[in-house]
Amino acid sequence: MPSQIHRRHLAPSESLASMFQFCSRLEAMARELVNPISDLFDVACRHHTVKVSCQCGNVGIFDPHALWYLFERKGWNDRLPAVRKRMRCLQCYYAKRKRTLATLELADVDHTRQLPMPDIVEWKRQLRRRR
Structure with missing residues (x-):
């Protein structure tokens, strides 16, 4: 009898998977709110x-x-509003157009512009400093 009661309250595997995804999204959102x-x-x-x-x-x-x-x-200054003011469109610069503020977005796609990467020692030093 207890196993029948337990089965009644168990959701199908699809809803368990969707609940897990929902909880992980909530956890990520909470992390973003705590550490913006x-x-x-x-x-x-x-x-x-x-x-x-x-x-x-x-x-x-x-x-x-x-x-x-x-x-x-x-x-x-590497704060995001200051970064936005530093960015300059080269096409507009060469065409001698008026400078406008760039739009910044955070994405999860591959980068298209190459810049020199930091040395691993420098990166680890900054990680230790900021934790």
Whole structure:
């Protein structure tokens, strides 16, 4: 008899799988709320790519580690609003168009723009420093 009661309350495997996916999404959302992405280092730690798009339609997708390293070497502010102000569309620059603010998005696709990657020792040092 107890096994029949237990079977009545068990959901089919499909609903268990969907419940697991829902719980994992909730966990990821909670993690994002506790530790919001505020700078390039946070983006690199979460392995998102940075998609930068201009109003002219030009789009560049950057590896977050390399973009963080560029900002670190230059001594620039790597907060996302400041990164947005630093990005410049080369097509608009060569066409001598007025500079406009870029749009930043976090994506999970392969990068299209190549920048030098940080040395593994430098990356590990920054990870230890920020934890």
